[in-house]
Amino acid sequence: xxxxxxxxxxxxxxxxxxxxxxxxxxxxxxxxxxxxxxxxxxxxxxxxxxxxxxxxxxxxxxxxxxxxxxxxxxxxxxxxxxxxxxxxxxxxxxxxxxxxxxxxxxxxxxxxxxxxxxxxxxxxxxxxxxxxxxxxxxxxxxxxxxxxxxxxxxxxxxxxxxxxxxxxxxxxxxxxxxxxxxxxxxxxxxxxxxxxxxxxxxxxxxxxxxxxxxxxxxxxxxxxxxxxxxxxxxxxxxxxxxxxxxxxxxxxxxxxxxxxxxxxxxxxxxxxxxxxxxxxxxxxxxxxxxxxxxxxxxxxxxxxxxxxxxxxxxxxxxxxxxxxxxxxxxxxxxxxxxxxxxxxxxxxxxxxxxxxxxxxxxxxxxxxxxxxxxxxxxxxxxxxxxxxxxxxxxxxxxxxxxxxxxxxxxxxxxxxxxxxxxxxxxxxxxxxxxxxxxxxxxxxxxxxxx
Numbered sequence: 001x002x003x004x005x006x007x008x009x010x011x012x013x014x015x016x017x018x019x020x021x022x023x024x025x026x027x028x029x030x031x032x033x034x035x036x037x038x039x040x041x042x043x044x045x046x047x048x049x050x051x052x053x054x055x056x057x058x059x060x061x062x063x064x065x066x067x068x069x070x071x072x073x074x075x076x077x078x079x080x081x082x083x084x085x086x087x088x089x090x091x092x093x094x095x096x097x098x099x100x101x102x103x104x105x106x107x108x109x110x111x112x113x114x115x116x117x118x119x120x121x122x123x124x125x126x127x128x129x130x131x132x133x134x135x136x137x138x139x140x141x142x143x144x145x146x147x148x149x150x151x152x153x154x155x156x157x158x159x160x161x162x163x164x165x166x167x168x169x170x171x172x173x174x175x176x177x178x179x180x181x182x183x184x185x186x187x188x189x190x191x192x193x194x195x196x197x198x199x200x201x202x203x204x205x206x207x208x209x210x211x212x213x214x215x216x217x218x219x220x221x222x223x224x225x226x227x228x229x230x231x232x233x234x235x236x237x238x239x240x241x242x243x244x245x246x247x248x249x250x251x252x253x254x255x256x257x258x259x260x261x262x263x264x265x266x267x268x269x270x271x272x273x274x275x276x277x278x279x280x281x282x283x284x285x286x287x288x289x290x291x292x293x294x295x296x297x298x299x300x301x302x303x304x305x306x307x308x309x310x311x312x313x314x315x316x317x318x319x320x321x322x323x324x325x326x327x328x329x330x331x332x333x334x335x336x337x338x339x340x341x342x343x344x345x346x347x348x349x350x351x352x353x354x355x356x357x358x359x360x361x362x363x364x365x366x367x368x369x370x371x372x373x374x375x376x377x378x379x380x381x382x383x384x385x386x387x388x389x390x391x392x393x394x395x396x397x398x399x400x401x402x403x404x405x406x407x408x409x410x411x412x413x414x415x416x417x418x419x420x421x422x423x424x425x426x427x428x429x430x431x432x433x434x435x436x437x438x439x440x441x442x443x444x445x446x447x448x449x450x
Contacts (some may be wrong), residue, residue, distance in 0.1 A: 045246035048145040051238065052154050054366035055231055057355040058181060059155070061311075065354055068308050069225045073160045077168050077222040085171055088217035092172055092185060102193040102214055105206035105296070106264075107284025113267045114260075123263060125256040126199075130192045141195050141243055148235070157181035161222045168222040183224035186215035186232035194240040194327065197378065199257040200264075201331035202281045204378035209296035212303035226306035230355055233303070234369035237327070245323035257330065293379050300375035305353045312352030316359040320344050321368040331378045339382070339390045346392040347376040 080088070103111045117123045129141050142148070159180035161168055177184060193211025197204035215232065218224035224232075243249045261277055268280035285292055291299065325340035332340055349371040351358035357367045380392040 043246050043249045045242040045249055046144045048147050049365055050147045051145065051235060052147050052150050053363060054234070054369060055151060055155060055355065056362065057357050058157070058227065058231065061227065061354060065308055065311055069227045070160060070164060072306055073219055073222060073225050074164065074167050076219045080220050084220060088220040089171065091214045091217035092221060102189055102207060102211045103196060105203055105210035109272065110264055110267065110284055113264070117263055123259060125259045129252065129256050130195050141191055142239055143242055151182055152179040155181050159223050160225050170222065172221045172223060180224045180228045182231035182235055183218045183228040185218045186224060186229040187236050189214035190233045190236035191240060194236060194374065197374065198244065198327060198330050199260050200281060201378050202278045204331060205293050205296035205300060205375040206285065206291060208375040209291060209299040212300050216303065226308060227354055230304065230306065230370060234355065237372055238369050241323045241327050244326035244329060297375045297379050301373055304349050304370070304373060308354050310350065310352035312356060313359055314350045314352040316351035318345055318348040318351065318371050319358060319364065319368040321365055324372055327374055328377050332382065335382065339384065342390040343377050343380055343382050343392055344372060347373050347380055349373055
């Protein structure tokens with residue numbers, strides 16, 4: 001990997017909210033005069049689309065939504081168990097280097113093997129793409145978009161620990177960014193999760209749900225709100241989609257995918273006695289962050305809204321942003337781009353939830369990212385009809401507002417997404433949120449094949 005340029009370093013400082021002295025401790029050393037640095041590779045996906053306008057929805061949030069978002073932070077932070085706090089601190093530490101925590105969606109055996117390979121140099125292509133020390137230098141997954149560093153400065157939303165210090169426990173020990181929108185830690189978690197999910201779509205929902213749980217650690221620590229995390233997920237989705245839509249960069253993604261799958265397949269055959277990687281991956285599903293598909297899809301869907309109420313029109317047809325269909329290319333390689341877009345349309349979140357720009361004046365490329373539910377899309381069982389259209393026959397989810405008079409006590413998971421992973425396959429979970437004590441009823445149901 002080449003050394004980061006001054007532009008990349010400046011972007012990193014803006015996005016992380018680091019001081020110049022802090023950045024100096026993290027940046028790669030400049031090449032000595034005797035070295036001849038390799039020329040930078042510029043990809044089509046490195047052309048900055050200006051992502052700042054896609055977050056205009058944050059300026060449209062009403063007081064009830066903002067209060068509900070902050071109430072969720074207070075609940076997640078103050079009711080968190082010691083176990084959840086320890087996990088949140090570990091997640092935060094990982095996000096400052098090369099996180100491997102989202103691969104817990106692979107299960108204990110394969111997650112540990114992946115981590116050993118990542119740290120031991122057996123997965124250079126894979127770790128080279130997702131290594132977060134390469135953030136924004138144009139060689140890692142994060143494209144070199146200057147606008148990434150402008151989001152926080154444009155909207156200037158202070159972190160919960162700044163605005164509600166008296167109501168929150170300061171659990172972390174690191175320097176906090178001045179602005180929390182969007183959440184940097186959540187962005188890294190989701191970006192890595194989405195890349196790994198595209199490489200291993202058989203357990204893509206589990207990996208994405210694991211990323212959602214890692215992202216929620218930012219809320220548990222009190223440094224980010226649900227709004228911050230929802231924005232981070234949308235931005236990570238857009239960056240990964242840009243990379244998969246770039247045919248030149250896609251070569252690197254496929255190379256890393258082949259490397260990772262070959263590496264895991266060797267372990268599956270030699271240590272687990274299973275020569276078929278797909279069945280080996282799915283056989284690892286048990287509990288915790290490696291939940292069942294139904295649980296993973298539900299947890300991932302919940303993290304699209306965190307139970308915050310819809311305040312806009314919920315009937316606006318979803319707009320699938322350009323290139324998003326390539327995020328499920330490896331899951332459905334035999335389907336056309338239009339057929340994959342149909343899957344995304346049928347598994348998308350309703351309109352009107354926080355940050356959604358559906359039906360509002362906005363550029364086409366800025367709309368739809370908050371509504372994409374890639375876990376549900378990857379878990380779907382699409383049927384190709386005689387006319388070439390596609391019907392999704394699995395994992396239709398509904399989010400409904402529950403009885404506002406109910407206010408259940410928090411359990412050991414402290415309102416965490418992790419609570420979803422301890423439930424039976426068919427269940428209903430009540431999650432507390434909102435200053436008005438509203439409750440979100442998340443119901444999961446399967447639709448039978450016609």
